[in-house]
Amino acid sequence: MDKTNNDIVLSVKDLKVTFATPDGEVQAVKGVSYDVKKGETLAIVGESGSGKSQTMMAIMGLLAANGRVSGSARYGETEMVGASLKTLNSVRGEKITMIFQEPMTSLDPLYTVGKQIAEPLIHHRGMKKTEARARALDLLKLVGIPEPERRINSYPHELSGGQRQRVMIAMALANEPDLLIADEPTTALDVTIQAQILDLLADLQKRFGMAIVLITHDLGVVKHVADRVIVMRRGEVVEQGSRDEIFERPQADYTKMLLAAEPSGAKQAPPPTAPVVLEGKNVVVDFDIGSGLFFKSSRTFRAVDHVNLTLRQGQTIGIVGESGSGKSTLGRALLKLLHAQGRFSFETTDISGLDRAGMRPYRKRMQLVFQDPYGSLSPRQTVGEIITEGLYVHEPQLSKAERDQRAIEALKEVGLDPAARNRYPHEFSGGQRQRIAIARSMILKPKVVILDEPTSALDRSVQRQVIELLRDLQQKHDLSYVFISHDLSVIKAISDHVIVMKNGKIVEEGPTQDIFDSPAEDYTKTLIAAAFTH
The missing domain is CATH 3.40.50.300 (P-loop containing nucleotide triphosphate hydrolases)
Known part of the structure; x- marks a missing residue:
């Protein structure tokens, strides 16, 4: 049965987002249009930089200071684009709510989770503190937090990643919104916790009848929960349709590439x-x-x-x-x-x-590659300086020209332009930074490499490229991982x-x-x- 206009929770028309940068204007979203219907789960998928998150941040009035938005995004009769702060605040947190990928950075470390869940209830519904606390306790029970009577007084750092994400969901559901926007809500979670969070969202959606917009690059999650799918690339919608249409009969080459990007093959x-x-x-x-408050001796x-x-x-x-x-x-x-x-x-x-x-x-022959290359690469050093750093320690006899030549060879080996050695880490994508981190290890010609979550922060298509690179390097150098x-x-x-x-x-x-x-x-x-x- 077709949905009528009365069933549309959010209608987006020709939405554009631009950012003013020192290098000129960057178009992040280029005229996107779609509707979100009551009770459905709409997934917006695409690789990093596709504009999927910026679309929702623009609608919610949460863009960075150098961002500008045009077009239309209507919630019922309310136009969100260009709306006053008063209008936005009457919708945000009550009618449309949002949960983010990393709850630890979204929750205030100075307040208990109970106070943070109660805050939107006090603000939007005018509840008294005791009433809001009772409702917060009910919400913690609803989202499956163990020992809710005790956990309501806990601070975010005292909870696990999965529990913090459940607290974020409880906050988002406090006012029973019409639309929940979930931006990569399970990417940082273990597979078992991920499954629990997705099942929880599906259960709560049925209970409250709300619509969900799921922003993700994980097609496994999309296949599990979405009713409809929008595929974005470089700020544009390349394809949209029902879940079955996208997964079984994709039309766009880019969609086909994403679907084929799941890691495959078997290691002999x-x-x-x-x-x-x-x-x-x-x-x-x-x-x-x-030791601590309850333990006088060290444990x-x-x-x-x-x-x-x-x-x-x-x-x-x-x-x-x-x-x-x-x-x-x-x-x-x-x-x-x-x-x-x-x-x-x-x-x-x-x-x-x-x-x-x-x-x-x-150390030269025993190397380590980390999960977050951006955190492990010095922002003050060029790529060339970063990847040749180990040579100063382990091969001090090399001349500057010889070190530079080794850097060129290492960058070529990991599929990067040797000219990259004169640039800085922030100028590269996540996948390129991981290649730089691998080059830093490979330049020392190791025998053993320990790789700690080296692909978990990457899009599936980039993951596949890094896995293929690691396979090639292993075969070429007879490496052990x-x-x-x-x-x-x-x-x-x-x-x-x-x-x-x-x-x-x-x-x-x-x-x-x-x-x-x-x-x-x-x-x-x-x-x-x-x-x-x-």
């Missing part, structure tokens, strides 16, 4: 006789978490609990598990970057007792052996195909079901 395991390049036996990592938290790992030449071991499982801590322990108990060896050398100075000769991730589709594509971790322990391990085709443990089954049923 090295022969069992391949030499061992890195080994950790009975690895234990304890953290002293200090110890065991992050890694008697774990064994053997990495062979040419092998890729994938380590999976939810946040807090100990997978990243294990990676750093294997590289002797933090204090750990156990026996460690690199190639044929026992490195267990080596201190920082003793480890220096081995430890690949840490909570993204099981990436792990499946790049690893030949998988370790599943939970609470610092190995729950299950084995060849990749065996783990994914016939997992033995319930926890592994839960992870796989959450990742591949969307």
